[in-house]
Amino acid sequence: MKTVTIAHSPDADDIFMYYAVKFGWVTLPDVHFENVALDIETLNVEALKGTYDITAVSFALYPHIRNDYALLRTAVSFGEGYGPKLIKRKGERLKRRFKVALSGRYTTNAMLFRIAYPDARIVYMNFLDIETAVKNGTVDAGVLIHESILTFDDTLEVERELWDIWRELAGEELPLPLGGMALRRSLTLTDAIAYERVLTEAVRVARERKDELSRKLLENNLVRIDAPTLDRYLELYANDDSVEMNDTQLRAVDRLFAIGYEHGFYDAPVRVEDFLIPHEYPDFRYS
Numbered sequence: 001m002k003t004v005t006i007a008h009s010p011d012a013d014d015i016f017m018y019y020a021v022k023f024g025w026v027t028l029p030d031v032h033f034e035n036v037a038l039d040i041e042t043l044n045v046e047a048l049k050g051t052y053d054i055t056a057v058s059f060a061l062y063p064h065i066r067n068d069y070a071l072l073r074t075a076v077s078f079g080e081g082y083g084p085k086l087i088k089r090k091g092e093r094l095k096r097r098f099k100v101a102l103s104g105r106y107t108t109n110a111m112l113f114r115i116a117y118p119d120a121r122i123v124y125m126n127f128l129d130i131e132t133a134v135k136n137g138t139v140d141a142g143v144l145i146h147e148s149i150l151t152f153d154d155t156l157e158v159e160r161e162l163w164d165i166w167r168e169l170a171g172e173e174l175p176l177p178l179g180g181m182a183l184r185r186s187l188t189l190t191d192a193i194a195y196e197r198v199l200t201e202a203v204r205v206a207r208e209r210k211d212e213l214s215r216k217l218l219e220n221n222l223v224r225i226d227a228p229t230l231d232r233y234l235e236l237y238a239n240d241d242s243v244e245m246n247d248t249q250l251r252a253v254d255r256l257f258a259i260g261y262e263h264g265f266y267d268a269p270v271r272v273e274d275f276l277i278p279h280e281y282p283d284f285r286y287s
Contacts (some may be wrong), residue, residue, distance in 0.1 A: 003032045004195060007052040008035040008075075011146035012223040012230055013238035014179075016213060017075045020202040028198045039126055040145075041104025041177065048106075053184050054195060057067050059177040062275075063257055063266040064161070070192060071244045071275045074200040077237040078252065079176035084109040084162040085149050086133060088129035088141040094159060101134065101142035103127035107254070108178050115263050116135050116165045119194040131156070145178075147225050147233055169259050174252035178237070183277070192277050194250055196207065203243045210234065 005023070006016040014037075019151050020026045021033050023113050036052065043098045046052060052069050052141055062071055088094060099121045102110045114122070130142035131152050141159060144152055166176045181199065183192055214230055222232055241249065250272055257270040 001032050003034055003237055005037060005053045006199075006240045007036040007043055007046065007055040009040045009056055009146075009179075011040075012217070012225060012233050013146075013242075014075075015217060015222055016206055016234055016238045017203045017242060018199075018207065019213060019217065019222070020209075021198065022204045023213075025205050026120075026198055026202040028194060031194075031198075033198075035077050039103075039128075041107060041127075044106035047182060050160060050184065053187065054199070055182055055183050057179050057180055058104075058107045058186070059253055060111040060260060060265070062180070062182060063260065063268075063270040064106070065182060066275050068185055070185055070201065070277050072181040072183055072196050072214040073129075073276060074196060075181045075203050076242050076249065077162050077179040077180060078178075078241065078249055079163055079236075080165075081179065082149070082163055082236060083159070083166065083176045084143050085152075085158050086141055086143050086160045086162065087131075087156045088154060088159045089134060089137075090155055090157045092140070094140055098140040099123060099128045101125050101139040102277055103143065103145050103218055107145070108176075111144060111260055111263075111265055112165045113115060113143055114160055115169065116160075135218060139250060145269065146221075147229065150229055150233060151225065153232055165222070170252070170255050172255075175249055176256055177239075177249070177253045180253075188276070193279065196277050198247045200244055202239075206238070207240055207243060210225070216280060242247060 008018050040058060044055050044058055047065050049057050049059050097119050101123050104124055127145050131148055133139045134142045163176055218227055253272045260266045261269050
C-alpha cells in the first residue's frame with residue numbers, strides 16, 4: 001500500500017476539510033493517507049524544502065514553490081468581507097514604527113501587512129501566541145488569524161481589517177485568498193489527479209455531513225473552540241466555496257500574485273491557471 005503524507009494546520013477549517021479522510025468516509029484503494037498537523041508558517045517553510053507530498057500553504061507563498069508543487073483547486077479558504085485582523089490594546093494609538101506580531105513571513109496576511117505598513121517593526125511568532133503578546137505589551141499590535149478573529153479578548157480592539165487592505169490593493173471586490181493546498185510535482189500525473197479528487201470529495205462530504213463531522217471533532221477534542229463558534233467559523237473558511245475554486249476565486253489568486261510581483265515579493269509574474277493539475281488528462285489518455 002502506498003503512503004501519502006498530507007500536512008495541514010491544526011485550525012478548525014483545515015481539520016474539518018481533511019477529517020472525512022481521517023475518519024474513513026472518503027478513501028482511495030491501495031493508498032494510505034497519513035496526516036501531519038503543524039502551524040501554517042511551519043508548513044510554508046517545509047513546503048520550501050519540499051517536505052510533504054501534499055500540504056496546506058498560504059496562497060502568498062505559492063509563487064515561491066511553483067516549480068516543485070502544483071496548486072490544488074480544493075480545500076481553500078478565502079475571506080469574503082472578512083479576514084485576519086490587526087488588533088491592539090483598547091484606547092492605544094499606534095505610532096508609525098509600531099511593533100507588530102505576525103504569524104509568519106510567508107503568510108498572505110504578512111505580505112499584505114508589509115505592503116500597507118512598510119515602517120512597522122515586525123516580530124514573527126506562532127499564531128497562538130499573538131493575542132497574549134499584544135495583551136501583555138510585548139508588541140504594540142498583532143494580526144490575528146484562524147479562530148482568534150472570533151474569540152479575542154475584550155481588552156483588545158481592531159485597528160484595521162486585512163480585508164480592507166486587500167480591497168484597496170486589489171482595486172475591486174474580490175474574495176481574499178488566504179490558504180490553499182499544494183501537491184508535489186514529482187508525483188505521477190495520474191496519482192496527482194486521483195489525490196486531488198479524493199481531497200475534493202472529502203471537502204464535499206464534510207460539507208454534506210457538517211453537523212455529524214463537527215460533533216465528532218468536538219467530542220474528540222480536535223478543535224479549540226466551542227460548538228457555536230465552530231459553526232460560525234466553518235461558514236467563514238470551510239464553506240461550500242471551499243470545495244473547488246470557482247472563476248472568481250481563481251481571478252482573486254491571480255490578483256494576489258500580481259500584487260506580490262508588483263511589490264517585489266516574487267521573481268516573476270505567476271498566472272494560477274498555469275500551475276493547476278490538468279483535469280482533462282485522463283480523457284485524452286484513454287480516448
